[in-house]
Amino acid sequence: MEIADKCAACLNELIDSSAMHCTCCKEQYHLLCLNLSQNEYNAFTDDFITKWTCDTCRSKGRKGGDKTNTPVRGVSSPQLEFVTQRTKPRPGPSVLFLTASDIREIIRDELNFFKQQINPQLVEVANAVSTLQATISFFNSELEAMKASQAAQASKLQNMQEENTSLRSAVQSLSARLEQMDQNSRSANIEIQCVPEHKQENLVNMVQQLGKVIKCPVSDTHIQYCTRLAKMNSSSSRPRSILLKLSSPRLRDDFLAAASKFNKNNPDDKLKSSHLGIGGDKKAVFVGEHLTPALKSLHAAARTKAKELKYKFVWIRDGRIFMRKNEESNFIHVKNLDVLHNLS
Template sequence: MADKNKTLWGWEFNTTVRVLLGKELKTVKEEIKEMKDSMDFMSEKFDKIIKEHKEALENIKVLEEKSDRLQSTVMHLQARVNQLEQNARSNNIEIQCMPERKSENLMSIVKNIDSVIKCDVVEENVMRVTRIAKMDKDSPRPRSIVVEFKNQKLRDAFLAAGFNFNKNNPNDRLNTSHLGCNGNKTPIYICEHLSVANKMLHAAARRTATDKGFKFVWVRGGKVFLRKNENTGYIVVKNLESLASIK
């Protein structure tokens, strides 16, 4: 009887253990499945993120290439516009630092300068004379006078006459006293009429020349040039970026 009860108890125990183990295994399997499903979900999400990141990088690269092309196009167009503006000024000179008067006759001023520098330009060859607005409104300098000649040859002759006058009179270069202006003697400059962009480039070139010890800065044919000294070659300053590379 005792053996029978022992056997029965053992069977019940084994059954109970199997049931409990079955429940535990089922629970563990369910948890493993949930973990696997969760990991699969996270893996899909991660793969999606990786894919989207890759696509984003590709899109950024495409946009950067487009931006570079657009920037290059804009710079090319700006250069063309600047060249057109400069070509439109090819017959012009700019007279700088000539004092302003209320009832001034600009044509008479041009004639007086012409008489001083001995260019012999007749009035019929002058198409237009006018004062132009200042680039810097706060500048104390008077507004420049722009003179438009019939052609570039006449313009160049006037420029050359002004250059030669200053060369031949290094201690008394063209100034207000030559034109009968009262007050302190101040220089008067005759130069090419540059486009706005080229004026900015010329100003930047002068600053660079000062900072880096260049002796000469000049303009010819609407182009800006730099030269370190008499023993070096000249540099054509094409744009502001090219100034940064000058040593």
């Protein structure tokens, strides 16, 4: 077939020999219609020029059907002589002839490649997320079980605390009752303190001599028991106290009242060791109720508190401790240390 003298793109005549000839359809094109400059054309090799095919022929041989309607350049292009050539360099030959179909194919291939690369990673991520969800679910169930167990333990602890409070109250009540019973068992007892000790001493004679001095005679039949008590503090230098058990609480009260009356009537010559028939230095002697160890400690604390707050009177009556600040104030029954702590 004879080669035409017109450009297949703009349909204008070829005025020079610089044109591209398609090896398939034998059509020829202006360089300008192909967006090629003369320098770019000169850079082509002879082999590339002899094997060159136009876009129309290349689109016919590509997948996707006939693309003959895709123009190389609009047919309404102006005459060659009125076209201003661009001076900006064009891309190399490898980018010049990509059609929309080529670009879509390249994008499709890249997307498929990306899917092939990313899908395994997405599967791994999905598996990891699934495992994490299972782990979180397990820990959540364990946490709920721990919360339920903690609530049960808190309820049990609350019950135990209430029971403990009740038991402590019961123990305190029982202790108070036992203390009172112990003190009641001493209702006929008298404790005589600070009496000097001698190896050959006769305690019964001392007690009878004391009874004569305070004008409350005591016979042998009235004395059921008389002995020295062991020291609560072994390092103390005070002599051991004398425990006197009389025949009745009434006689004991009379003996205590007589001793108190003697001291009041004789403020300058209160009971001393000489009144008991003991020679040597005169030592003060104290006659009082026989208290339990707990009441003795409470009595000592009451005396200390009285000195601190300037209370004038501290006394014991039937195993109970009383305090009074002065003659006009009301008395205070000291039941325990809490009473002393609340004094002001």
